[in-house]
Amino acid sequence: MDRRTFTRSIASFFASAGGMGFFSSQLSAREYLTVDQAQKILFGGEVLTQTRVKLTALQKKAIREASGIRVRRSYLAAWKASGGGWFLLDQVIGKHEYIDLAIALSSTGSIKGIEILNYRESYGGDVRHKRWRAQFTGFTHNKKIRIDREVMSITGATLSCRHIVEGMNRILHTWDIALRHV
């Protein structure tokens, strides 16, 4: 194929791709869910009451020692569910960018589900797929979640997967130390 014909073919393909409506949506961030949507998915009809929880220095230290992960923030973005569970918002760093998470814990502190609200990395967007997130269901603070053991990583996104796992371990111990008796 001569060069001019080939170049025209490429240009017309991309023009068609644009015409297929790829650009019909406004440009928008990689926001997959809003907080409201995540709450409905994870807790359905339960009433969620925002609850102010500030971690004390002692609690932060205890969580760090139990999970092995530093606690960077004192205030939890937490809602208590009418059934006794908790809806939490959290943020971990992937490889270079932040990942925004929503976590549902049962009344006994086990993971009911997690949802990815925002994922900004170029690779590893599959963390938001149901099958990958389902790996976390049922874990409690009694068993450490390990990457490529209890939760398998995604090729090219090992750091993102690892940091989500570390974040979940931190959250589980946060429930045990700070939320269990609230």
Added chain:
Amino acid sequence: MILNRLMKSLTALFLVAGFGITASAEGESGDQMAKIMAMLEAQQAEIAELKAQLDEATGEDEGVTMTTNTPQGADAVGAGGSRWSPMSNKRKARAASWAERTSIGGYGELHSNHTNGKDGSTSDTDKTDFHRLVLFVGHEFNSWSRFASEIEFEHSWAGDGREGDVVVELAWLELDINANHHFRAGADILPVGIMNLTHEPTTFYGVERNMVEAEIIPSTWTEAGAGFWGQVAPGLNYNLFAHTGLKVPTSGSSAMRVRSGRQKVANGKNQDIAILGRLTYTAVPGLELAFTVDYQNDYTGTSDAIEASAYLIETHIDYKHSSGLGLRALYARWDFGKDSSQSFDPGLWGASEVEGWYVEPAYRFDLGGGIPGELGLFVRYEEFDERDGGSATGAIKKYVKHEMFSVGANWWPTPNIVFKIDGQFEDAPTSKNGTQTGVNLGLGFQF
């Protein structure tokens, strides 16, 4: 700014209070006292408001409700920063600081290679080399556009007569079309193979990258271009990228060496266009299956009279099991066309088809007994075509089959640091150049 206002209000409060006390001591009228008290109350109210704003800015606000996300409306396009953050109780849609939107990272590796040339026809290798140090800088312009770059410093010392190089490995701009589709343009590493995209030293076994991906694909392969990537369905992703093509030499000591066809977006001249398409399946946790095709419209470049196309097909599996077992297998093949009108035939170099494949089982496990981290053991068998034909001037280096067997270990004391050792055993029955067999040592890190 809030602090400045607060300080001014506090100062005014103290001045007013002091004046009030003084005036009282001097027996001023009740009306004047009432005015002073009113001023004090007004100052106190302003201080309370400023404190609230300060608490909001630092995330220590007391008892303010969290705002929930709202769907992004048209007027929000281009608004900088995240619209939600759990870090402060009440953060409205305001731009994050430059530092929060800029990220820095990198990786590096040091190698020590000690191999013997076989049959005396190849010189031994005995060297220590800081093979690469790569720095990553990325920036989010807003929530739907970003920039990423990697600068690579190779072999420690660049300059005249030195081995080193400074290379832009990637530098691209990306726009999110929506949550599932993205547009990218710039200099980018092509989405082909395993190691072209993921090659931090902590992510692969062996000190050196495998020969199949290094020579056949050829990693690391960066081109300028533009294209789309995203998700077709959950667990099924695509890449479609039009890019600058190879310029494979057709004469000299590097004739028909694919790796020598890379221009690295360095004043690349006379490159024809190429197009790459890839599908990746990741629906099963721990598994990646991929298939890539790259079409080169004129793989020798446009400055010569030869017009010959080529295409690359590549497919691989990368699997990790929860037991610690892992498996990588990859196959890649170039088909190079000829141009009869110019009497050009890649078959002269045995390069009508240039292919390679490898299989690499591994096992990774926690070290016990107080030793931190994990150990991984691997074996790898590779078959690949490599040019061979001696170093005499004008010698035609034809492709011959090489085999390489490697065995070794990686120790990760912590996930972002790795120490490596491996033995390589290379064989090529019809080789004139010989092969390399020996031991390699290495360390690597990423952050």
